[in-house]
Amino acid sequence: MIRTLSRRLAWPALHAAALALAGLSAWSLATAAPARVEVRQANSSFAPGTLTLRAGTQVVFRNDDQLAHNVYSRTEGQAFNLGMAKPGESVERAFATPGTVDIRCAVHPRMRLTLTVEP
Numbered sequence: 001m002i003r004t005l006s007r008r009l010a011w012p013a014l015h016a017a018a019l020a021l022a023g024l025s026a027w028s029l030a031t032a033a034p035a036r037v038e039v040r041q042a043n044s045s046f047a048p049g050t051l052t053l054r055a056g057t058q059v060v061f062r063n064d065d066q067l068a069h070n071v072y073s074r075t076e077g078q079a080f081n082l083g084m085a086k087p088g089e090s091v092e093r094a095f096a097t098p099g100t101v102d103i104r105c106a107v108h109p110r111m112r113l114t115l116t117v118e119p
């Protein structure tokens with residue numbers, strides 16, 4: 001008798017909790033989590049070589065090569081240097097300012113990524 005009663009009470013409560021959790025995670029994705037985009041470095045190239053994203057997006061530069069890379073930019077107002085990244089390592093940066101950013105590798109001058117940051 002008590003067992004039956006507690007089962008009847010527990011099921012709607014669990015259901016409500018699951019709905020609340022689902023709602024919370026949807027809210028988190030929509031409003032709280034910054035967008036992340038991955039750029040690979042493979043065969044001494046950026047992949048993709050051109051990229052458009054919204055301001056505030058975090059870009060993860062993953063080194064999938066057998067040699068080190070050094071991601072940097074000298075674009076006016078957007079300059080940065082993420083330092084050397086060994087094979088298998090990732091470095092990252094958020095791009096907050098709209099504009100076109102010319103991204104390169106300090107080790108391999110032919111490596112280029114044209115990044116367009118939209119407002």
Ligand SMILES: [Cu+2]
Binds near residue numbers: 068069070105107111
């Ligand atoms: Cu490189």
